[in-house]
Amino acid sequence: MIRIESTRCIRCGLCARVCVAHCLHMTENAVTVRHEDYCLHCGQCVAVCPNGAVSLDGTAPDALPPMQEFPSMESMAALIRGRRSVRAFKDMDVPRDTLLQALDVVRHAPTGKNLENVSWLVLEGRPALRRVADAVVDLFRKEKSLARLVEAHDKGEDPIFRGAPCAVFACAEGTYDLDIVNCSIAAATLDLLLPTMGLGACWAGYVMRAAALDENVRNVMDMDGNLRPMAGLMVGFPALHYRRVPERRPLRVRFVHKEEA
Numbered sequence: 725m726i727r728i729e730s731t732r733c734i735r736c737g738l739c740a741r742v743c744v745a746h747c748l749h750m751t752e753n754a755v756t757v758r759h760e761d762y763c764l765h766c767g768q769c770v771a772v773c774p775n776g777a778v779s780l781d782g783t784a785p786d787a788l789p790p791m792q793e794f795p796s797m798e799s800m801a802a803l804i805r806g807r808r809s810v811r812a813f814k815d816m817d818v819p820r821d822t823l824l825q826a827l828d829v830v831r832h833a834p835t836g837k838n839l840e841n842v843s844w845l846v847l848e849g850r851p852a853l854r855r856v857a858d859a860v861v862d863l864f865r866k867e868k869s870l871a872r873l874v875e876a877h878d879k880g881e882d883p884i885f886r887g888a889p890c891a892v893f894a895c896a897e898g899t900y901d902l903d904i905v906n907c908s909i910a911a912a913t914l915d916l917l918l919p920t921m922g923l924g925a926c927w928a929g930y931v932m933r934a935a936a937l938d939e940n941v942r943n944v945m946d947m948d949g950n951l952r953p954m955a956g957l958m959v960g961f962p963a964l965h966y967r968r969v970p971e972r973r974p975l976r977v978r979f980v981h982k983e984e985a
C-alpha cells in the first residue's frame with residue numbers, strides 16, 4: 725500500500741516519474757495513487773522522495789537505511805577481476821551467521837517484476853553433500869564425456885562439490901519464465917559478495933544440471949515441494965591464495981546506433 729504524507733510532500737513528482745507501474749500521478753497540486761494493484765512493491769518511490777513523504781506497505785521512510793557511498797570503480801573492478809572459482813577449501817565449516825549475513829544482502833539483488841521469489845536451500849556437512857554427489861554421479865554414469873568425473877567420485881574424490889563444507893542453491897518454483905535468471909542473478913551476486921567476507925565459492929554446475937533433470941537428485945537434496953534449485957554454489961573458506969588475474973578473451977562488442985528509424 726502506497727501512502728503519500730501530504731504535509732511532507734513537496735510535489736516534485738519524482739515518485740510518479742520513477743514508478744514503473746504508473747501507480748503514482750502528478751495532478752495539479754498533489755500526487756495521487758491509482759491502480760495500486762499494479763504496484764511491484766519495488767520501493768523506488770520511497771527511495772527517490774527527497775522529503776520522506778512516501779511510505780510503502782506500512783514502513784515509515786525514516787525507518788529505512790539511508791543510501792551509502794558505493795565502492796569505487798577500481799574496487800569493484802578488482803573484485804570482479806579477482807574473484808576466482810574456489811575448488812580447494814579449508815577444513816572449516818561456514819558459520820550460519822556469516823552465510824545468513826551474505827544471503828540477507830543478496831535479498832536486494834534484482835528480480836523480474838520485483839517478484840523477490842528466490843529462496844535458498846543450504847546443504848551443510850560433507851556427508852550430506854556426498855549423498856547428493858552420489859545421486860548426481862549416478863545420473864551421469866552413462867555419459868562417456870563424464871567418465872573421468874565418475875571414476876574420481878568412485879575413488880572417493882569429490883569432483884562435484886570439491887570438498888566444500890556447504891553448498892547453497894537459489895530456488896524458485898519455475899512458474900515465471902525468468903525464474904532461472906532471477907536465481908542466477910542471486911547466485912552471481914552472492915559469488916561476488918563472498919570473497920569480501922573471506923569466503924570463496926564455485927558454481928555447482930553438475931548439480932544444477934542434474935537437479936534440473938532428475939527428481940531423485942532433488943529428493944536427495946531434500947527440496948521443498950514445488951521449488952526447483954536453479955543456481956547453486958559450493959561455499960567455504962579458500963585454502964589457496966591467488967596471486968594474479970588470468971587473461972580473458974578480448975571484449976567482443978557491437979554497437980548499433982541509428983539516427984533514423
Ligand SMILES: Cc1cc2nc3c(=O)[nH]c(=O)nc-3n(C[C@H](O)[C@H](O)[C@H](O)COP(=O)(O)O)c2cc1C
Binds near residue numbers: 807811884928930
Ligand atoms: C554456470 C556455471 C557452472 C559451473 N559449473 C562448475 C562445476 O560444476 N564445477 C566446477 O569446478 N566449476 C564450475 N564452474 C566454474 C567455471 O569452470 C569457472 O567459472 C571458469 O573456469 C572460470 O574460472 P574462474 O571462475 O576462476 O574465473 C561453473 C561456472 C559457471 C558460470
